[in-house]
Each structure stands twice: as structure tokens, then as C-alpha cells.
Amino acid sequence: MNHGASDFHLQNEAGADNDSNDFYLQVGAGGNSNSNGICLQDGADKNSDVASQLVSTTQDRFIGEGLSHAQTSNQENTHAMLFSLSHFIGAPSTQNMTPAVIASVETMLAKWKGQEGREIEVFEEFKLLTSEVILRTAFGIKDCVLKIVKKREDKVANGEADSFGNDFLGLFLNAHHDSDKENRISLEDLVDESKTFYLGGQDTVNSLLAWSIFPLAVHGDWQEKARREVIDIFGNQNPHLEGIAKLKTMTMIINETLRLYGLSSGLMRRTGGEVQLGKMVLPANIDLMPLNIAVHHDPQLWGDDVHLFKPERFADGIAKATKFNAGAFFPFVLGPRSCIGMSFATTETKIALSMILQCYTFTLSPPMSTHRCLLSASDHNMEFK
Numbered sequence: 461m462n463h464g465a466s467d468f469h470l471q472n473e474a475g476a477d478n479d480s481n482d483f484y485l486q487v488g489a490g491g492n493s494n495s496n497g498i499c500l501q502d503g504a505d506k507n508s509d510v511a512s513q514l515v516s517t518t519q520d521r522f523i524g525e526g527l528s529h530a531q532t533s534n535q536e537n538t539h540a541m542l543f544s545l546s547h548f549i550g551a552p553s554t555q556n557m558t559p560a561v562i563a564s565v566e567t568m569l570a571k572w573k574g575q576e577g578r579e580i581e582v583f584e585e586f587k588l589l590t591s592e593v594i595l596r597t598a599f600g601i602k603d604c605v606l607k608i609v610k611k612r613e614d615k616v617a618n619g620e621a622d623s624f625g626n627d628f629l630g631l632f633l634n635a636h637h638d639s640d641k642e643n644r645i646s647l648e649d650l651v652d653e654s655k656t657f658y659l660g661g662q663d664t665v666n667s668l669l670a671w672s673i674f675p676l677a678v679h680g681d682w683q684e685k686a687r688r689e690v691i692d693i694f695g696n697q698n699p700h701l702e703g704i705a706k707l708k709t710m711t712m713i714i715n716e717t718l719r720l721y722g723l724s725s726g727l728m729r730r731t732g733g734e735v736q737l738g739k740m741v742l743p744a745n746i747d748l749m750p751l752n753i754a755v756h757h758d759p760q761l762w763g764d765d766v767h768l769f770k771p772e773r774f775a776d777g778i779a780k781a782t783k784f785n786a787g788a789f790f791p792f793v794l795g796p797r798s799c800i801g802m803s804f805a806t807t808e809t810k811i812a813l814s815m816i817l818q819c820y821t822f823t824l825s826p827p828m829s830t831h832r833c834l835l836s837a838s839d840h841n842m843e844f845k
């Protein structure tokens with residue numbers, strides 16, 4: 461379902477009262493310059509027309525059997541990959557990625573300066589940003605994966621380098637050359653994983669950024685709280701990992717954004733054997749689609765204000781917000797097939813939002829009236845001020 465565009469009116473923080481510094485940003489999660497639509501219920505990877513075509517028609521050819529599509533028959537390899545990748549994408553790697561994210565956000569902000577007074581399609585801007593980040597962090601260079609693989613292998617073989625590199629591709633190459641046959645992945649898998657990471661790292665963070673900036677434009681009080689926290693922690697300096705870990709208000713905002721505008725509406729699962737689900741007995745080999753969006757919008761779990769943007773529900777952490785119901789909040793899924801890019805995604809989002817908040821205030825721009833109708837019609841009761 462596509463909703464229309466959401467436009468933002470940004471003010472340069474340095475000259476917040478100066479009209480000449482004002483400019484408009486437009487957020488359209490549709491990723492399609494014609495529709496500029498925001499989709500409240502579809503998955504992030506399905507938000508853009510282009511992405512949904514890929515998912516529905518060319519996914520296998522394009523993505524192949526990357527981690528996200530690995531079937532249970534591949535699970536041993538998948539688990540081996542998951543184990544090492546989780547470690548790579550988890551805490552240690554956020555240190556490696558921080559300078560790359562900062563450099564990419566700086567490029568974006570420099571471009572915004574030149575665009576003052578004009579409307580900017582923020583979703584497109586974030587798409588470029590996240591694409592650049594993933595290329596810098598995941599592959600280092602933009603060339604064809606196989607060409608890079610060959611180059612790196614040659615270097616290690618000639619003794620010019622002692623490792624395949626510190627990025628995702630280097631990790632995949634290590635797995636490809638693993639001395640233990642059980643853990644080894646084929647070259648084909650390596651290429652598929654690279655494509656999965658490229659797509660996984662781009663559309664998802666792009667959407668999270670666009671959806672996070674949206675309620676902040678609507679709820680100026682939360683925007684101000686977030687800015688105060690950012691300034692308290694970083695001042696006017698670039699974000700650093702130690703400070704990112706202290707961004708409590710921003711974490712609450714991101715969690716509430718993921719709850720309300722979660723990027724995936726449901727998850728495809730197949731029963732491996734007969735299984736009891738509550739009072740139901742499900743036979744083997746049937747497809748299920750647990751709807752995380754339904755759980756995230758269930759008033760019995762979250763209260764009557766379930767449709768309102770209220771980051772304060774996460775003030776004492778996820779456990780308290782969910783009344784200790786572990787299955788009530790799973791934007792990155794729970795269990796062995798959970799998202800391995802979670803830490804990467806949230807860190808990138810926090811860096812980008814911090815740097816935007818340091819420079820600009822933003823409000824919804826006049827064309828948002830269309831959205832007001834759409835949003836209230838869709839029972840989301842967004843409070844527009």
C-alpha cells in the first residue's frame with residue numbers, strides 16, 4: 461500500500477531563525493519518483509517498486525541463495541556463516557564502520573547545503589547514503605565481486621598481503637578458503653552472500669532512517685529531546701562509539717519507529733514437522749507467515765495507545781516495554797534466523813540521525829496535508845501539530 465509523499469521543512473541549526481536557511485526535504489519511502497509513497501505496512505525490502513520487483517520476480521536470479529534465502533538444507537553452512545558473521549557485524553565491526561558512515565553522512569550533508577531552498581527527496585538521499593556506506597564497509601570497492609576476489613586471492617598467494625581483508629568480503633573469502641570442509645562456502649555462495657549484504661544493508665537502513673525522521677518531524681518535542689541528547693554527548697563533534705552507546709533517547713525513538721513502522725510486515729516460515737501452535741496442530745511442510753506488524757500493533761500487548769508514537773514506552777528497556785513478553789517485539793526477528801545486520805543497522809542510523817540533528821531542525825512541509833488524511837484514515841491516529 462503506497463501512501464503519498466511526506467515532506468520535511470528543514471532549518472539550518474546554525475541559523476534556525478533565518479528564513480533564507482530554510483529548505484524542504486521530501487521523504488517518500490516508495491523510492492519511486494512518481495509516487496513518492498510511504499508504505500506503512502509493507503516490508504522495507506518491499507517498499508520500493510524496484511525492490512519489490514526484485515523480490516517477487518528476479519530474487520533468486522539476482523540474490524541467489526544468500527543467507528537470507530538459505531533453506532534448511534543449507535543450514536549447517538548458514539549457521540557456521542552466521543556465527544562468524546554475527547561476530548563480525550556485531551560490536552567489533554561497528555568500530556571499523558564508524559568512520560565510513562561519518563564520511564558518507566558528511567558527503568550527504570554537504571550536498572544538502574547546496575540544495576537550500578529546494579525540496580529534496582529524503583528517501584532517495586538516504587538510499588544513496590546507505591548504498592555508499594555498505595559499499596565502503598562491505599566491499600571496500602565498487603567493482604565486480606569476482607574481480608575483487610581474484611585480486612585478493614592473488615595478493616595472498618603472491619605474499620603481497622597476509623589476509624583477504626577486514627570487510628565482509630574478506631570474511632566471506634576466509635570462509636571460502638576455510639581448511640575445514642564443513643565450514644567452507646563455495647564461490648557461488650560467496651557471490652550470493654555479497655549480493656545479499658549489498659541489498660540487506662541498503663534498503664533496510666534507508667527505510668529505517670526515513671521512518672525515524674518522519675515521526676521526529678511530526679513530534680517536535682521528541683526531535684528536541686533527541687537533539688539535546690546528541691549535543692550533550694557529542695557537542696558539535698562527530699559521533700563516536702562510546703557516545704553512540706549512551707544515546708538512550710535515540711534508542712527509544714528507533715525502537716518505537718521499528719514498532720510502529722516495522723520494515724517487515726511478516727516472515728515466511730515452513731513447518732519442518734508436525735507442530736503444536738496453541739490449540740492448533742499444524743502438519744509438516746505448510747507455509748506460515750507470522751505477522752510481526754500485527755503483534756507490534758496489538759493493544760492487548762501494548763495498551764490502548766498502541767497506535768501512537770510514544771518512545772517513552774521504551775524508557776526502561778524492551779523487556780519492560782513488552783511487560784516481559786519476549787515475543788512481543790521482534791523487528792529483527794528472534795532466534796537463529798534473526799537479522800545479523802541489527803547492530804550495523806542501528807549504529808548507522810544513530811550516526812546519521814545524530815549528524816542531521818546537530819545541523820538541522822525539521823518540520824513537516826505543507827504538502828503533508830495529503831498524508832494527514834491517509835494517516836488518520838489508516839487508524840494510525842498520528843498527532844500532527
Ligand code: HEM
Pocket residue numbers: 527528529530538542656657660661662664665668723724727728791792793796797798799800801802804805806
Ligand atoms: C533496520 C534495518 C534492518 C531490519 C529491520 C532488518 C530486519 C531483518 C529481518 C526481520 C530478518 C529476518 C527475515 C526472516 O527471517 O524471514 C533479517 C534477516 C537478515 N538480515 Fe536484516 N534487517 C536490517 C538490516 C540489515 C543489514 C544492514 C544487513 C547486512 C548488512 C542485514 C542482513 C540480514 C541477513 C543476512 C539476514 C538473514 C539471516 C538469516 O536468515 O539467517 N540486515 N533482517
